[in-house]
Amino acid sequence: MQSKASYLIGKTVELILTLLVVSLLVFAAFSVIPGDTARVMLGPDATESQVELLRAELGLDKPLAARYLSWLLGLLTFNPGKSYAYNVSVSGLIAQRLPVTIGMSIIAMIMVILISYPLAVLSSRKPGRLGDQICSVIGHVLFAIPPYVASLLLILLTSSVFSLLTVGNYVSPSEDFFEYIGCLLLPSFAVALPKIAMSFKFLRSSIIEQKSADYVRTAKSHGMSDLKILIRHVLPNSNVSSITIISIILSDILGGSLIVEQVFNLPGLGRLLLSAISRRDFPLLSGIVFYLALVTVLLYFISDIAASFADPRIRLK
Amino acid sequence: MTRHIHIVKVHHLTLSFPTRKDPDPRPVLDDVDFGIRDGEILGLIGNSGSGKTMTSLAIAGLLPEAANITSGSIKFAGKDLLEMSPKERRAMLGKDIGMIFQEPSTALDPLMTCGKQLDEVIRAHQDASVTPEDRRKMVTDMLRIVGFTNPDEIYGRYPHQLSGGQRQRVLIAGAALLKPRLLICDEPTSSLDTVTTVSILALLRDLCHRFHMTILFISHDLSAVRGFCDRVMVMKDGKIVDMDTTADILNHPRNSYTAELLTNARLDTRNLGLEPATVDYSKSPVLTAKNITAGYAKPLFGRSKNKTETNNVLHDVSLEVFPNEILGLIGGSGSGKTTLIRSLLDLLPHSGTVNLRSSSVGAIFQDPVSCLNPAHTIKWHMLEALNASGKKRGKVSRSERKALSLKRIITVLEECGLGEEYLTRRPKELSGGQRQRVAIAMCLIQEPALIIADEPFSSLDASSSAELLKLMTDINRERNTAFLLITHNIHIVRQIAPRVIVMSDGRICEEGTTSDVLNNPRSEACSALLEAERRVHGTIS
Numbered sequence: 100m101q102s103k104a105s106y107l108i109g110k111t112v113e114l115i116l117t118l119l120v121v122s123l124l125v126f127a128a129f130s131v132i133p134g135d136t137a138r139v140m141l142g143p144d145a146t147e148s149q150v151e152l153l154r155a156e157l158g159l160d161k162p163l164a165a166r167y168l169s170w171l172l173g174l175l176t177f178n179p180g181k182s183y184a185y186n187v188s189v190s191g192l193i194a195q196r197l198p199v200t201i202g203m204s205i206i207a208m209i210m211v212i213l214i215s216y217p218l219a220v221l222s223s224r225k226p227g228r229l230g231d232q233i234c235s236v237i238g239h240v241l242f243a244i245p246p247y248v249a250s251l252l253l254i255l256l257t258s259s260v261f262s263l264l265t266v267g268n269y270v271s272p273s274e275d276f277f278e279y280i281g282c283l284l285l286p287s288f289a290v291a292l293p294k295i296a297m298s299f300k301f302l303r304s305s306i307i308e309q310k311s312a313d314y315v316r317t318a319k320s321h322g323m324s325d326l327k328i329l330i331r332h333v334l335p336n337s338n339v340s341s342i343t344i345i346s347i348i349l350s351d352i353l354g355g356s357l358i359v360e361q362v363f364n365l366p367g368l369g370r371l372l373l374s375a376i377s378r379r380d381f382p383l384l385s386g387i388v389f390y391l392a393l394v395t396v397l398l399y400f401i402s403d404i405a406a407s408f409a410d411p412r413i414r415l416k
Numbered sequence: 417m418t419r420h421i422h423i424v425k426v427h428h429l430t431l432s433f434p435t436r437k438d439p440d441p442r443p444v445l446d447d448v449d450f451g452i453r454d455g456e457i458l459g460l461i462g463n464s465g466s467g468k469t470m471t472s473l474a475i476a477g478l479l480p481e482a483a484n485i486t487s488g489s490i491k492f493a494g495k496d497l498l499e500m501s502p503k504e505r506r507a508m509l510g511k512d513i514g515m516i517f518q519e520p521s522t523a524l525d526p527l528m529t530c531g532k533q534l535d536e537v538i539r540a541h542q543d544a545s546v547t548p549e550d551r552r553k554m555v556t557d558m559l560r561i562v563g564f565t566n567p568d569e570i571y572g573r574y575p576h577q578l579s580g581g582q583r584q585r586v587l588i589a590g591a592a593l594l595k596p597r598l599l600i601c602d603e604p605t606s607s608l609d610t611v612t613t614v615s616i617l618a619l620l621r622d623l624c625h626r627f628h629m630t631i632l633f634i635s636h637d638l639s640a641v642r643g644f645c646d647r648v649m650v651m652k653d654g655k656i657v658d659m660d661t662t663a664d665i666l667n668h669p670r671n672s673y674t675a676e677l678l679t680n681a682r683l684d685t686r687n688l689g690l691e692p693a694t695v696d697y698s699k700s701p702v703l704t705a706k707n708i709t710a711g712y713a714k715p716l717f718g719r720s721k722n723k724t725e726t727n728n729v730l731h732d733v734s735l736e737v738f739p740n741e742i743l744g745l746i747g748g749s750g751s752g753k754t755t756l757i758r759s760l761l762d763l764l765p766h767s768g769t770v771n772l773r774s775s776s777v778g779a780i781f782q783d784p785v786s787c788l789n790p791a792h793t794i795k796w797h798m799l800e801a802l803n804a805s806g807k808k809r810g811k812v813s814r815s816e817r818k819a820l821s822l823k824r825i826i827t828v829l830e831e832c833g834l835g836e837e838y839l840t841r842r843p844k845e846l847s848g849g850q851r852q853r854v855a856i857a858m859c860l861i862q863e864p865a866l867i868i869a870d871e872p873f874s875s876l877d878a879s880s881s882a883e884l885l886k887l888m889t890d891i892n893r894e895r896n897t898a899f900l901l902i903t904h905n906i907h908i909v910r911q912i913a914p915r916v917i918v919m920s921d922g923r924i925c926e927e928g929t930t931s932d933v934l935n936n937p938r939s940e941a942c943s944a945l946l947e948a949e950r951r952v953h954g955t956i957s
Contacts, residue, residue: 314525314526317515317523317533317587317590318536319478319509320478320517320591321590322506322509322537323536323540324540331536332527409527410527411527411574411576412576
């Protein structure tokens, strides 16, 4: 017996369990990484007693379980401790870098939707015709290009060949919002390209599938125009199945932007993550990884709920 | 307007689907020439693939894009439809020509309330001056006409909240909303049970009189047009082979093909050679089910209404199937037939015990299209079924085993009337009847003692049904396989099942020898089924 409340509760329990497993994995991964944090921080010249002292100060000498619990508690209270390398609070560091990564992801997502939707609609008008085939081939090519290669190509094209944009520039949104958007356009596009191909392919086939549905035939027999049928029947139905794909794409974009930031020299989470890795900065590293995982899991959670609400068959069961 | 003026005149229409490979294929409609008289109900009968649906789509202007009309003309109330622009033709749809289709379960948009979907019909044709209140009144009025006592409630319902019969009523309301002069009904009742069929046909007849509508009624079942159509037209391979008043066609078929259709529809035991095996009821049964109770998850908002009521679909059902027996299981929709077999096959959690004497049970289902994997050949399907049966074959080499299983597959397929050439075909290259044969062959190769068949005939035309029925009785006789046959076609049960079970509201309400139960029904449910059967099919035999 399942009601809406128990569905929500079940999903929430699932969410919490997933996050616990993620936290365990993250902690375990960083506990088995070779190399002593204290040794790395102090450099090769430090004496053994100095290293011991620092280890005690950082709490690295406590048993594993205790360390995990205090770390988890810190994460949940949004106070994952101080970064070893920067000596400032981890949440502050993340908050400072967040606008870049979030901004890029949002712009990329908007690009994906704005480009793939019209293309899919056009392409599905006459499946198998030349225009559709060209779109499909381009889609396959774009799909195969990893974002960092795409970003290099884009940099080459825009800055060297056409000299349109200055690459490697970053303005924070508090200084000049439009400049900030401008700086993020190109990297966002690099992230969005393969996702545009992905969502185009999915939307196209889902629209084609819905177009052959019986209710479309009914609507036709009612004398409705093709455009009205598309807008009122085909697209809403294909959207129900697209919600899940969109959430997968969104979390992919988040991951993709971490890499592209590096290429475009943007001060985002990706670069922070890399420097945290190279400096064995465990609190920072685990904080970033955990919060990224949190965002991803939350996205899936929201898309699950949204999908169930978009479909009256589930909503009104 | 007098009755004998043709509202639709189809003049020597020829239609084909040319492709690049085959620019001049065999026509799908070959010189079709007929008229529909104003105010009449014209039946269009024929097996699947005979061109009935294409004829109706040509009149409605909804032909697939690949279709090419090579010659002929279609006139609607004097206007040549083929000369019109697509826009003009669209303007006629819903307004002058209404259509209802076969499958009411998928013919409505699941995301939109029924009222909104009906509202769209008016909006597509009326100018902006009609106020939303007027439109709503039009829709609710029409919903009342098609038989809903609570039109305002239905207006706000989503399609999944309605039953199949109710959905078909909503669709009829949509088609009749603007009072079109012609209503095309493409097998509107073939997926409905007999009781619902009777009420839908009565509704169509009522609408026909009330709005002075003309109806083109398409069906593959000759007996379904009895008492409903004024005239009947028989199609075969894209040609019209026979046309006459209904009484003449049904009572004195002049054309040999019409006669054949009639035989198939009647399932004449003598002509078809249907001889089920004799059953020895003293043997221990192959299937014993005791006290089966099962149900589905409770609806979300329904629980506030019936808090005390349990949500079980099946209540304490017990049954036995004996070796060699064909046991009929009948009942209206929602009586729990499908839930019962899902419980028997252990596809649904249930309480109670199911005992099978032999480990292997085969099952064939209603829709042969979705039961086969479209990506694979028939050979693959058969091999999978064979491997799933897990029969040990001793120590033989791989190639030998392969040859052996291939031989077995070919034997079984041939037994089911499919030659060796079908091995490499894929499901979409087969007709509905052939697919159902493959489904049976997949059961047979596992040598089951019992095959459970859930409405195997409902998606087949009369000829395929008759052939399938013959195959089933042959298997029953020669292999001593028992069948549990679930169907809403009482006529079939009467012909081949020695024993029958009648279900109603999740309980077995009657059980006994077929002649006993069907001639002297004791329960209300069984009488209702028989009455509906009599009204649809007449007293055949």
